[in-house]
Every structure is written in structure tokens, then in C-alpha cells.
Amino acid sequence: MSAIKIENLHKTYASGVHALKGLSFEIKKGEFFALLGPNGSGKTTMINILAGPTIKTSGTVKIGGTDIEKDREKTKMILGVVPQEISFDSFFSVNEVLILQSGYYGIKNNQKYIDEILEKLNLQDKKHANTRALSGGMKRRLLVAKALVHKPKVLVLDEPTAGVDVELRHNLWHYMRKLNKEGLTILLTTHYLEEAESLCTRTAIIDKGELVALQKTKDLIQSMGNAKKLTLTFGKKVSKIPEALLPFDPKKQNDHEIILHFETQDINKILKALESIKYPIVDLDLQGKKLEDVFIELTYNRNGKL
Amino acid sequence: MANYRGTVTLFKRETKRFLKVYTQTIFSPVISNLLYLAIFGLSMKRAIPMEGDVTYLQFLVPGLIMMGIINNAFQNPSSSIVIMRYQGLLESLMTIPLKRIEILIAFMGSAVLRGLIVGTATLITGLFFVSFTTISIPIILFASITVALFFGFAGLVAGIWATEFDKIAFLTNFVLMPLIFLGGVFYPISSLPPLFANVSSFNPIVYMIDLLRYGFTGVNDFSLIFSMGIISTATIAMGIIAYTLLARGYKLQN
Numbered sequence: 001m002s003a004i005k006i007e008n009l010h011k012t013y014a015s016g017v018h019a020l021k022g023l024s025f026e027i028k029k030g031e032f033f034a035l036l037g038p039n040g041s042g043k044t045t046m047i048n049i050l051a052g053p054t055i056k057t058s059g060t061v062k063i064g065g066t067d068i069e070k071d072r073e074k075t076k077m078i079l080g081v082v083p084q085e086i087s088f089d090s091f092f093s094v095n096e097v098l099i100l101q102s103g104y105y106g107i108k109n110n111q112k113y114i115d116e117i118l119e120k121l122n123l124q125d126k127k128h129a130n131t132r133a134l135s136g137g138m139k140r141r142l143l144v145a146k147a148l149v150h151k152p153k154v155l156v157l158d159e160p161t162a163g164v165d166v167e168l169r170h171n172l173w174h175y176m177r178k179l180n181k182e183g184l185t186i187l188l189t190t191h192y193l194e195e196a197e198s199l200c201t202r203t204a205i206i207d208k209g210e211l212v213a214l215q216k217t218k219d220l221i222q223s224m225g226n227a228k229k230l231t232l233t234f235g236k237k238v239s240k241i242p243e244a245l246l247p248f249d250p251k252k253q254n255d256h257e258i259i260l261h262f263e264t265q266d267i268n269k270i271l272k273a274l275e276s277i278k279y280p281i282v283d284l285d286l287q288g289k290k291l292e293d294v295f296i297e298l299t300y301n302r303n304g305k306l
Numbered sequence: 307m308a309n310y311r312g313t314v315t316l317f318k319r320e321t322k323r324f325l326k327v328y329t330q331t332i333f334s335p336v337i338s339n340l341l342y343l344a345i346f347g348l349s350m351k352r353a354i355p356m357e358g359d360v361t362y363l364q365f366l367v368p369g370l371i372m373m374g375i376i377n378n379a380f381q382n383p384s385s386s387i388v389i390m391r392y393q394g395l396l397e398s399l400m401t402i403p404l405k406r407i408e409i410l411i412a413f414m415g416s417a418v419l420r421g422l423i424v425g426t427a428t429l430i431t432g433l434f435f436v437s438f439t440t441i442s443i444p445i446i447l448f449a450s451i452t453v454a455l456f457f458g459f460a461g462l463v464a465g466i467w468a469t470e471f472d473k474i475a476f477l478t479n480f481v482l483m484p485l486i487f488l489g490g491v492f493y494p495i496s497s498l499p500p501l502f503a504n505v506s507s508f509n510p511i512v513y514m515i516d517l518l519r520y521g522f523t524g525v526n527d528f529s530l531i532f533s534m535g536i537i538s539t540a541t542i543a544m545g546i547i548a549y550t551l552l553a554r555g556y557k558l559q560n
């Protein structure tokens with residue numbers, strides 16, 4: 001069963017900007033799905049079409065199997081949305097905002113669950129604070145809380161961690177992972193690609209309103225080759241690159257560091273070569289391809305920006 | 307499927323919003339009405355000819371009540387929507403699972419309530435100055451509620467159209483206030499020279515005030531049926547405009 005199904009989705013704003021050009025993809029129930037793309041590629045446009053603030057120009061959008069044109073309110077009930085733009089209701093406290101939000105979704109007496117969410121999002125101290133008095137990162141976490149009060153089946157996060165500090169970001173992801181394990185489908189957009197890499201099973205990359213990649217996150221990274229980068233640090237000054245290292249495309253970084261490039265299948269050859277070197281090695285740093293490299297390859301390079 | 311609890315919740319949100327700032331939304335209009343009552347009531351008593359045994363104060367109070375209802379029913383949705391726009395909350399309004407008709411009902415419920423609270427408070431303050439009879443409670447209720455609804459719709463339309471506070475202030479100061487003042491709050495239309503009386507007959511507020519005044523004093527310049535017809539038609543028309551803007555997402559969605 002699909003949680004979200006988008007077919008040939010187009011959006012042209014009144015200003016004439018063609019923000020989505022025939023986007024199609026499907027997110028299955030229970031997935032943790034990443035939607036990546038550079039600034040202005042159409043991520044928020046797509047999310048706002050799912051959520052309500054933006055009206056599609058053409059194409060079909062189904063949420064939980066229901067077409068948004070057939071029963072808008074039913075599809076809205078399924079979704080929890082964390083918008084990219086921070087908003088806050090300065091007339092009310094954190095707790096009041098969450099009680100109201102529950103009410104909009106037809107839920108009465110939700111205090112127990114609200115308290116649980118507040119604790120999970122480290123906002124319990126701010127329960128009775130006016131929303132105006134929250135810091136930027138707290139306001140963003142309040143948006144996450146608002147999206148969760150009605151226990152949505154599908155959670156859509158439009159850059160939920162912008163401005164949230166490292167520790168709380170980790171807490172947030174821990175919580176998202178737990179909710180996902182319990183069956184919540186999650187669609188995430190972020191510019192922190194490590195987040196997508198560690199959290200999401202599948203990744204879509206869009207650029208200028210078009211889908212340029214959609215694969216399992218692991219496969220996507222591997223599709224760019226199994227290239228590895230090994231940085232060697234030596235205990236004393238290296239005047240010349242040792243001969244044994246020459247087959248591995250060595251680059252001298254400085255007097256003490258050499259970087260090697262190789263494919264994963266050559267790992268044994270590397271180990272042998274290292275043994276034969278007379279210089280003392282004091283540190284090794286091995287790096288594989290990252291989602292970031294793939295992203296740059298598929299978006300910036302495609303547009304000749306690098 | 308109707309979302310009753312959601313609709314009631316939005317009504318509560320709109321109502322708590324104005325109750326939380328009651329000094330601005332309730333006290334201040336009542337105080338200014340009190341000032342009008344004191345200044346105009348005491349100074350113009352003799353200058354304006356009255357029909358029958360109605361005193362000038364008895365004539366003035368229904369006008370002030372109507373002015374309170376009009377202003378407050380208008381301001382509640384208009385300022386709420388403009389503030390929502392500033393705070394980025396319109397996206398949220400477009401995301402919650404409420405039908406447009408439900409959003410309209412919630413906003414209008416709160417607008418009418420605020421109009422009636424200020425109207426009632428003005429009436430109570432008026433009782434300190436002058437004693438009252440009521441000729442027809444159904445007419446009083448009909449006039450108050452329908453007019454509150456009309457200006458609630460108008461306020462919603464204005465709030466959606468006005469992307470800034472300046473535009474709301476412009477509408478209030480240069481359109482709404484003149485229409486109210488020229489609508490016969492302070493004088494009977496029948497006391498005007500024929501030319502001005504004719505021009506006034508195009509101002510819908512004239513009929514609203516006249517009808518409410520009849521409910522209290524039994525004195526009216528226009529036929530009751532005619533006034534009720536005009537007010538009902540205007541309210542239905544404004545309601546259709548408000549609903550259409552909401553349903554189309556005009557300046558709410560993009």
C-alpha cells in the first residue's frame with residue numbers, strides 16, 4: 001500500500017515560475033523517505049501541495065489511497081506537517097496551541113499524549129510559556145509537536161532541524177526513528193545530508209522541479225562507484241611518495257600526509273603495500289562515498305555549477 | 307463528514323484570542339461609546355428635534371449599540387486574519403482538516419459573539435444614563451445578529467484582501483466610520499434636508515440603525531419590512547462573497 005502517490009504533478013505559480021515539472025513517485029507505508037534537492041528545486045512546493053497551502057496546477061496526488069480532490073479533509077487527517085517557515089501563535093502558550101491543534105483534528109482530552117510529546121521534544125519546561133517567548137530552535141520543535149498531536153499516519157518534515165542544536169537534533173532523530181519503527185511513514189527534506197543518509201531507506205533527489213534520482217539510499221551511494229579515500233599520517237617527514245603506494249593514485253597533502261584513492265576490491269593490495277613501507281604510520285583515515293557526493297554529482301554538476 | 311469538534315475549536319480559538327486582549331477588544335469600544343453618550347448626549351440634547359415622547363438619549367443609545375456591533379463584528383475576523391498572515395499562520399489554517407464552510411462558520415460565530423458582547427455592554431452602560439423600554443425583542447435580536455453577521459462577513463473579506471494593517475486602517479477610517487457616522491447614529495435621517503436624506507438612503511447602515519432603534523423606541527424612519535429586506539439581502543450577498551473568497555483560497559493559497 002502506498003502512503004503517498006504522486007503522478008505527473010505540475011505546479012506553475014501565478015508569477016509564471018514552473019516549480020514542478022511532472023513529478024511522479026510513490027512512498028510506501030512505513031517508509032522513512034528522503035526528498036533532497038538544492039534551494040528552489042520545488043521541495044516545499046510539493047509538500048505544500050500535499051498539505052494544503054498550495055494548489056496544484058495538474059497531476060494527481062493520493063494520500064493513504066485517497067485522491068486529495070476527492071476528500072481533502074480525509075487526506076489532511078492522515079498527514080502531520082512540519083512546515084519550513086517558522087510560525088507561532090502569539091496569543092497562546094505552548095500547551096494551549098497543542099490543545100487547539102488536537103481539537104482541529106477532532107481530538108478531545110489529549111493532555112497525556114501532549115505531555116509525552118513535549119517531553120520527547122525537550123519542551124516540557126516551556127509547556128506554559130507563551131509561544132512568542134520561545135527561541136528559534138524551540139519554535140521549530142513546537143512545530144514538530146503540532147504535527148504529531150493527532151497521531152498522523154504520515155509525517156511530512158520540511159527541514160525540521162534547521163536551527164536545532166546538535167544534541168536536540170540527535171534526540172529528535174532518535175524519536176523519529178522510534179515513531180517510524182512503530183509504523184509512522186516519514187517524508188523528510190533536509191540539507192543535512194548525513195541525516196538522510198543515516199535515517200532514510202530511500203532517497204529521491206529533485207532538481208528544478210524534476211526527479212533526477214530515486215533509489216534505496218545505499219544503492220544510490222554505491223551507484224557512484226565504490227571509490228574510497230585513505231589518508232595516511234606518518235610519524236616523520238616523507239620526502240618522496242613510497243614506490244609501493246604509486247598504483248593507488250597518491251596525493252601528497254603535506255610533509256606528513258598522503259591520500260590514496262582506490263576501489264573497495266583493492267583493499268588487500270593496499271594492506272600489503274602498507275606493510276612494505278618503512279616510514280612509521282601513526283594514523284589512518286578511511287572514507288567512502290557520501291550521499292553528499294552523489295547529491296553534488298546529480299545536481300550541481302548536472303547544471304555545470306561546479 | 308463534518309468536523310464539529312474542529313469547527314468548535316476554531317471558534318474557541320478566535321474567541322479566546324479577543325478575550326485575551328479584552329482591554330482593546332471589549333473595554334475600549336465600550337469606553338468610547340460611553341464618551342459619545344456623555345458628550346453628544348448631554349450637548350446635543352436640545353439641538354436635535356425628537357418625535358413623540360422619545361428623549362434624545364433614548365434615541366442615541368440604540369445608534370451607539372449598533373455602532374459597537376458593527377465595529378467589533380468587523381474587526382474580529384479582519385484583524386485576526388491580518389495577524390495570522392503576519393505570523394505565518396495562514397498556512398496552518400489551510401492545512402487543518404476543516405472545510406471552508408466550517409472555517410467560515412467558526413470565524414462568524416466569534417465575530418457575532420464579540421459584536422453582541424460589545425452591544426450588550428453598551429446597552430448596560432446606557433442604562434446608567436437613561437431608562438429604556440423595549441418595543442420588540444425579536445426585532446432587536448434580528449437586527450443585532452444579522453448586522454453582526456453582515457459585518458463579520460465584511461471583516462473576513464477585508465482581512466483576506468488587506469495584506470497589511472494599513473489597508474484595514476484605511477477601510478476602517480475612510481469607509482466604515484464615515485458610513486456609520488452618516489448612518490444616523492446621532493440624528494434622525496428624517497431631520498436631514500431632502501437631498502442628504504436621499505443620499506443617505508443608499509447607505510445600508512441607515513436601515514440597520516433604524517431597525518434596531520425601532521426595536522427599542524418604536525420610532526422608525528423607514529418601513530420595517532423594507533429595512534429587514536435590505537439587511538437580509540445585503541448579508542446573504544456578503545456571505546456569498548466571503549465564502550467564495552475562502553473556497554477559492556484567494557490570497558490564502560497559492
Ligand SMILES: Nc1ncnc2c1ncn2[C@@H]1O[C@H](COP(=O)(O)OP(=O)(O)OP(=O)(O)O)[C@@H](O)[C@H]1O
Nearest residue numbers: 013015017019038039040041042043044045046560
Ligand atoms: N509563493 C510562490 N510564488 C511564486 N513562486 C514561488 C512561490 N513559492 C516558491 N516559488 C518558486 O518556486 C520554486 C521552488 O521553490 P520551493 O520553495 O518549492 O523550493 P525548495 O526546494 O523548497 O527550496 P529550499 O531548499 O530553499 O527550501 C522557486 O523557484 C521559488 O522561487
Ligand SMILES: [Mg+2]
Nearest residue numbers: 043044045084
Ligand atoms: Mg523549501
